[in-house]
Amino acid sequence: MRLNGAQILIECLGEQGVDTIFGYPGGAVLPIYDALYDTKDIRHIRTAHEQGAAHGADGYARVTGKAGVVIVTSGPGATNTVTGIATAYMDSVPMVVFTGQVASSLVGRDSFQEVDITGITHPITKHNYIVKDVNQLPTIVKQAFKIAESGRPGPVLVDIPKDVQVAVTDYKPGQVGYGTIKKLEFNEGISGDVDKAIEAINECKKPVIYAGGGINIAGANEKLVEFAEKIKAPVSCSLMGMGAFPGTHPYYMGMVGMHGTRYSNYAFSNCDLLIAIGARFSDRVVSDVRKFAPGASIIHVDIDPAELGKNVTTPIQICGDAGEVLDIFNENVDLRQENGWNAQIEEWKREYPLKYKMNGTLSPQYVIEKLYELTEGQAIITTEVGQNQMWAAQFYKFTGPRAFISSGGLGTMGYGLGASIGASLGRPDKRVVNIAGDGSFRMNSTELATVSKYKIPIIQLVLNNHSLGMVRQWQDLFFDKRYSQTSATQDVDFVKLAAAYGIKGYKIDKNEQVEEALQNALGAEEPVLIECDIHPDDKVYPIVPPGAGIVELID
Amino acid sequence: MKYILGVLVENHPGVLSKVSGLFSRRGFNIYSLAVGMTEDPGISRITIVVEGDEYIVEQVAKQLNKLIDVIRVSNMDRESLTRELALIKVRATPKTRHEIIEIINIFRAQVVDIAKDHLTAEITGDSEKITALEDMLKGYGISEMVRTGAIAIDRGNKLLNQPE
Numbered sequence: 001m002r003l004n005g006a007q008i009l010i011e012c013l014g015e016q017g018v019d020t021i022f023g024y025p026g027g028a029v030l031p032i033y034d035a036l037y038d039t040k041d042i043r044h045i046r047t048a049h050e051q052g053a054a055h056g057a058d059g060y061a062r063v064t065g066k067a068g069v070v071i072v073t074s075g076p077g078a079t080n081t082v083t084g085i086a087t088a089y090m091d092s093v094p095m096v097v098f099t100g101q102v103a104s105s106l107v108g109r110d111s112f113q114e115v116d117i118t119g120i121t122h123p124i125t126k127h128n129y130i131v132k133d134v135n136q137l138p139t140i141v142k143q144a145f146k147i148a149e150s151g152r153p154g155p156v157l158v159d160i161p162k163d164v165q166v167a168v169t170d171y172k173p174g175q176v177g178y179g180t181i182k183k184l185e186f187n188e189g190i191s192g193d194v195d196k197a198i199e200a201i202n203e204c205k206k207p208v209i210y211a212g213g214g215i216n217i218a219g220a221n222e223k224l225v226e227f228a229e230k231i232k233a234p235v236s237c238s239l240m241g242m243g244a245f246p247g248t249h250p251y252y253m254g255m256v257g258m259h260g261t262r263y264s265n266y267a268f269s270n271c272d273l274l275i276a277i278g279a280r281f282s283d284r285v286v287s288d289v290r291k292f293a294p295g296a297s298i299i300h301v302d303i304d305p306a307e308l309g310k311n312v313t314t315p316i317q318i319c320g321d322a323g324e325v326l327d328i329f330n331e332n333v334d335l336r337q338e339n340g341w342n343a344q345i346e347e348w349k350r351e352y353p354l355k356y357k358m359n360g361t362l363s364p365q366y367v368i369e370k371l372y373e374l375t376e377g378q379a380i381i382t383t384e385v386g387q388n389q390m391w392a393a394q395f396y397k398f399t400g401p402r403a404f405i406s407s408g409g410l411g412t413m414g415y416g417l418g419a420s421i422g423a424s425l426g427r428p429d430k431r432v433v434n435i436a437g438d439g440s441f442r443m444n445s446t447e448l449a450t451v452s453k454y455k456i457p458i459i460q461l462v463l464n465n466h467s468l469g470m471v472r473q474w475q476d477l478f479f480d481k482r483y484s485q486t487s488a489t490q491d492v493d494f495v496k497l498a499a500a501y502g503i504k505g506y507k508i509d510k511n512e513q514v515e516e517a518l519q520n521a522l523g524a525e526e527p528v529l530i531e532c533d534i535h536p537d538d539k540v541y542p543i544v545p546p547g548a549g550i551v552e553l554i555d
Numbered sequence: 556m557k558y559i560l561g562v563l564v565e566n567h568p569g570v571l572s573k574v575s576g577l578f579s580r581r582g583f584n585i586y587s588l589a590v591g592m593t594e595d596p597g598i599s600r601i602t603i604v605v606e607g608d609e610y611i612v613e614q615v616a617k618q619l620n621k622l623i624d625v626i627r628v629s630n631m632d633r634e635s636l637t638r639e640l641a642l643i644k645v646r647a648t649p650k651t652r653h654e655i656i657e658i659i660n661i662f663r664a665q666v667v668d669i670a671k672d673h674l675t676a677e678i679t680g681d682s683e684k685i686t687a688l689e690d691m692l693k694g695y696g697i698s699e700m701v702r703t704g705a706i707a708i709d710r711g712n713k714l715l716n717q718p719e
Contacts, residue, residue: 122573123580127623130569147623180597181565183623306617309610 001173005134005165006031009098010039011173012141018042018069020060020425022053026073027113028100031165033071045425045454047418050077052447054084055418058093060426062405063380065219067094067148068422074100075113078159079120083412085155086124090409091240092217094153096144101130103163118159126154134167138176146178152304153217190320192308194328197275197299197316201333204273204297206341207233210256210285213240213408214278214302216401220323224277225249227326231336234345236264238279239393242404247397248377253345254354257285258544259390262352265542265550267345268293277301278322281311282409291549301325354394355555360535361510364388364463367532368395370514371433371461374522379431380405380423384416384440386470388463390540392435414443420458421450431459431522438464442492448501451527459521460529462494467536476537477554478545487536498529509533557586558612559637559707561715562601562619563626566592570624574601577622583607583615587639587704593716598626600715602706604682629715637707640677641685642667646696647674655695662688673698681705 003011009032013021021044025033036044047053050072057068068088072081078099088095102111118128127147129140137160144156201207215224221244228235228251235245236256245252256264268274274296279285281300286292289312300307300314301322308317318325356365368391371379377397382405383389389406398404405423407415420434441462451458472486498505508517508530521528541555564570571590578585586604593600605615616628631637647655647669655674659666664678678688682705689700709715 118569119572122576126621181623183626304621306614306621308617310614310617 001171002168003171004031004035004168005131005137005160006035008134008137008169008171009141009160009165010035010042011171012138012176013069014041015173015176016141016145017066020045021069021071022047022056022060022422023071024050024053024073024077026077026100028074028077028102028162029071029165031162032098032100032160045421045450047421048446048449049444050080051084051414052418052421052444052450054081054095054097055087055415055444056422056425056450057095057097058084058088059382059405059419059422061088061093061095061422062419063402063423063430064426065217065402067096067145070095070097072097072099073113074102074117075115077113078115078117082120082124084418085121085157087407087410087412087415088155089124089126091407092153092213093155094148095155096148097155097157099157099159100165101159101161104132104161105163107161118157121157124155125157128157128159130159131161131164134164134169137164138171139179142176143178143181190318190324190328192318192320193316194318194325197318198329198332200273200297200299200316201231201275201329205339206270206272207231208267208271208274209233209235209245210238210268210274210276210279211235211241211244212238212277212279213244214322215241215244218278218303218322219401220278220326221245221401223323223326223330226330230330231333232338232342233275234267234342236260236267238282238285239406239408241279242393242406243398243401244278246399248399253349255393257282257550258287259394259540259542260550261354262542262553262555263345263348265544265553266348269549269551271296274298275301276314277326278303280307283311286312286550287544288547288549291551356538356541359537360533362508362514362532362534363511364391364532364534364538365395366511367461367463367514368392368435371518372396374515374518375431375433379403379433380427382406382416382420382423382432382434384434384436385411385413386437386440386468387465387473387538387540388435388437388440390470391463394540413440415440417441417444417447417451417460420460421447421456424456424458431457433459433461436460436462437469438462438466438492438494439468441494445497448498448503452501452503456527457525458527460498460527462529462531463534464494464531465534465536465538466491469536469538470540472536473539476539477543494529494531503527503529505529505531507531507533556606556608558605558607559631559635559705560603560605560612560616560619561629561631561707562603563593563715564599564601565624565626566597566599567624570599571601573622573624574619577618578605578615581614581618583611587702589704589706595716598716602704604705627715631707631709635707635709637681637705638679639682639685639703639705640679641689641700641702643676643678643689643692643697644673644699645676645692646672646698648672651695655692658688658691664688
């Protein structure tokens, strides 16, 4: 087949099974958009801004497990995706971003809309490419998807100069190999202290399991339940690990760390064996590393060898896929009986449940609890970043993987709306609710245009405290209530904002209105925005103050 | 403490910047870095001398290993052969020239260029030897010095491109 580079790209995307692209056209991708014009099999979602395209692809990838695909133009089109790429990189989300580039002859001359996007994205991609020859394109696309989706997933960027997009060559479908990259020949398998781990598990008296996002990525959720039930170990999740272990399970202890439950943090601090699987001991979990799990031996299982020993010194390290390692554990560890440790955990749970105060007449935690009830825990929840995100993690019980979609590592305000678009397109069978705060929602609310254009039936739950809640909370607790730039943010009427995009909106300000509003929204097969007027003094508790150990919670 | 890393990489444009960029990004200090082609033209070899402790070196090696273009990383042992080359341009008057040449000879280095006021020595050896010559010549006035950074190879039958 004689095809040009742009047509070859679309062919290759088809071969990869791509059904949805998030993108925005522009000068340097005109040939690609021209080729897309003839394509029936791939749906293109034109967002309002390239950042929204990147978050959309990210949300799509997190709910489906397949790489999200982005196409944007050169220069500002490319740089606008940078926050989205960094978000995906920090949370190990597979994504392939295609950027147009000025023609090869113009590269390096500061041409119109030229930017060194591979240079810019080195630190935030698993790998990136500049395609110099149209004949390399099929192999590069194949490698890009393989790299993005294998091992610890992550974003890959492919920069395609305009002359490569129009260059014509022979293309033989189905005959493209992975090329000569030596890295791709490696088969990692499992390595490390497997026997030592089994021995430690069999000998411990007070085990705790620390489940991270790796469980969800590996789809090892059922194996984790089997493991926990076999060794009778309580389980806490990191933020990325939400859904790794069912929130309804008696052994579940909720989140651990800065906004973890008291019982999680107590259990970590008093256990004699901490079993971390697919988690990376982020500073938001560990706080003061010297006071972290002081009496415990630690088993660390991760597919990325660079995580082992990076943030916390761990005596027993295993590198491998979470599911495969859990298979070995489940086959080889002894059945344990519940003992005083399990009783102690239950006592802490009874003594220190998650609770909240009523400051206003509508409480955000109540809204989320009601949402959980009405959706029976079956919705996909996306979040923005800040208090809204922590409340969602604390008060919605996730029962499976790929249901809590949130920017954990980078903490990207403005992530949720774009991600909810991608999540809904990836899982049209699920209700998707974006739990937002007024601050972060405003950052990228322009994507309501995309929601409206494609009639995506997402619910936007905007918890409006008229301030930048999480930062304000820190100022309240740690900066003498000096609310620098966080209070009384200029108010937006979110119902009118939704109306401007042709989206139905409701405003509620009392707990009594919550059930009806949510029921109406859940019953509607169209996009809805619910603005929840909450009090600026509502806080996320418990909280570990900066520099403290995780037992030193305040609430 | 200094550690020597031997790194085999795909010989593509941009690889060196990915490798060196990783060091600054993760806050690791490079003492020296030398790069060139290997017996296989598709593969380059980088020798990096890094300043730090065990933790830093392990992290550097692991982070380097994550780069797709990096084929293999080895924390070379202390017994490996290391060599560095330096060119030292030292001030030399008719009065001091003879003395300087004598020092250079003792180090088994060579004079590779000579001018009215200067003389250039070429020395090959491990970093300590080069530093020792530098110290000896300092008193005469070193006008310019350039060092390649160390390169290293394992002794005996051990091979970086074919780990056992």
